[in-house]
Amino acid sequence: MVKYVLTGATGGLGSQVLKYLLQLVPASDIAVSLHNPHGLSHDILATGIDVRKGDFADPRSLDRAFAGADNLLIVSYPSIAHQLRVQMHTNAIDATKRVGVKHIYYTSLAFASDSVAEVMQAHLDTERYLKQSGLTYTILREGIYSESFPLYFGFFDPQEGGNEVLIPYSDGAIAWVSRPDLGEGTAKIMASGGYENETHLLSGSRTLTLAQLAAKISAIIGRPLTLRVVSEDEYVRANVGKHGPRGEEPFLRKWATTYKALARGELDVVDPFLQNLLGRPLKPMEDTLQEMLTGTGAVMEQYAK
Known part of the structure; x- marks a missing residue:
């Protein structure tokens, strides 16, 4: 059984999570759900991870992509369009529930819980939906990328x-933080277990x-x-x-x-959580x-x- 399924694994953050998760768990424990399964590099394919087609806009494809997973990482949908983004996230959360994934990790953003920033609104709606879903979750408010x-x-x-x-x-x-540090921290959180029904800020130092x-x-x-x-x-x-x-x-x-x-x-x-987690x-x-x-x-x- 696959223990981890990652969405967004070819993107800026998701690729870093995959890179570091491969250092922590066997490749045979990992699957990636991709809109375009051909987007992975030959080096990543050579690791032996399971590559599945999953499209946030096609809920049934997500059922197949998420099937059998213990842990799922939802990297937020790459659009600032509020309703579209929330719908894509909702599709993923609903599919997670249908197929019985045990623990869902969601990459939110580091603005405030009452933020006035438009880019944060879909994240806040997704956080609320996730908390009401009955699923075990971990919300990771990823800091603003240095990049x-x-x-x-x-x-x-x-x-x-x-x-x-x-x-x-x-x-x-702004508490800037690099994507490699965020990717390593997110991978460590997933591999270590715990953090059930918690929200954590991963900020720079x-x-x-x-x-x-x-x-x-x-x-x-x-x-x-x-x-x-x-x-x-x-x-x-x-x-x-x-x-x-x-x-x-x-x-x-x-x-x-x-x-x-x-x-x-x-x-x-500034939250010391990420630096303490990485130990450097x-x-x-x-x-x-x-x-x-x-x-x-x-x-x-x-x-x-």
């Missing part, structure tokens, strides 16, 4: 030039504001950057038509609510900035969680 800093930092692209970064409403502190980030980025790229807080309308005008789907006005206005959450201090929360210092934000801004790290292509 996602361009999205928070005014869709920053060093190749575009310019010395001014525009954000709406307010700057604020210190905070940095966007203004502080500007100073660090300036030092790396060799030109001064200034952070400027502007109205929502000015923020939208500056970005509309750029950045692919993120340059559409409805997305920009939803994303602007993130900065209202920063003003409330929603991400200015977490990866510093400076290391991620250096990697990404000097071409040695991956570019973040979508919003964070």
